Amino acid sequence: MVRAPCCEKMGLKKGPWTPDEDQVLISYIQRNGHGNWRALPKQAGLLRCGKSCRLRWINYLRPDIKRGNFNREEEETIIKLHEMLGNRWSAIAARLPGRTDNEIKNVWHTHLKKRLKQNQVTPATTTTNNKSFNLDSSEPTIPRLLESSVHAPMSPQPSSSEISSVTDASTSTGIGEANNIEIKGEDMEYSMESFPLIDESFWSDNPGFLPDEYSSDSSGLSCFNVDTQTQYSVAPMADNVQGWPSDGVSHVDNGMDFWYDLFIRAGGAEELPAF
């Protein structure tokens, strides 16, 4: 299909927006909305293409945009969601009110990716998994589980084309080993090391921590809700991870729900955040 020529071939302006252009766009959208981006610049009297107008509005001029630096909680949320969703920035942005996909993408590439990489080269040390919970937090909306994704120690990872078999906790030499698992989707890789470390001792050392309606499997890396007959991974997961969960249905949200469930039952938030 031959595409319509864009801005530069139509004598339209490119590059940074001027305050005047911003004002024209804002007042036009406030008066008329933005039903048709393609037609908008002409109707508004802007020498821009519709795409450029849309981008400017969505990424910068929208009234509900939250300006300023990302706080720690937002960054941790991004890291966690990126573990789940990969580079689906718009999906991540949808869960961060006031933040745009472009902004999140920039933060990821400029800050977070670097930070995670630094953590990867940190020599592996044994840490306890659930100890990373900070239940003293006065801000209950995001599980402190996320802390562990930032500070999780990294060690060489085994390769696997899909979720690998799980080292049986009874033969495992360490917590980290039991969780040193890599999941590969179609175009993404997920390291279980980025999640709180969990092995059999996690369940046994935390009587009452695992909700009654869940029963963990032998690996300790998935559990089963006996009420809903649903299997959950212990880590939030992507919907394109092959062969997981067992029913083949996307359980992205289930994964998150499960974490939140654990978090709440560990004394965290009273209510689920709006995910």
Place this chain on the structure above:
DNA sequence: AAAGGGGTCAACCGCCATAGG
């Protein structure tokens, strides 16, 4: 003080999905 390098971020590009004709 000037140059160079790296970081940041707004904006663009090109592809894809989808609605509508």
Place this chain on the structure above:
DNA sequence: ACCTATGGCGGTTGACCCCTT
């Protein structure tokens, strides 16, 4: 069923700024 227009998305670019040498 096919074609086209449009919106939306992720990857990339380049201008600007700041820090270091």
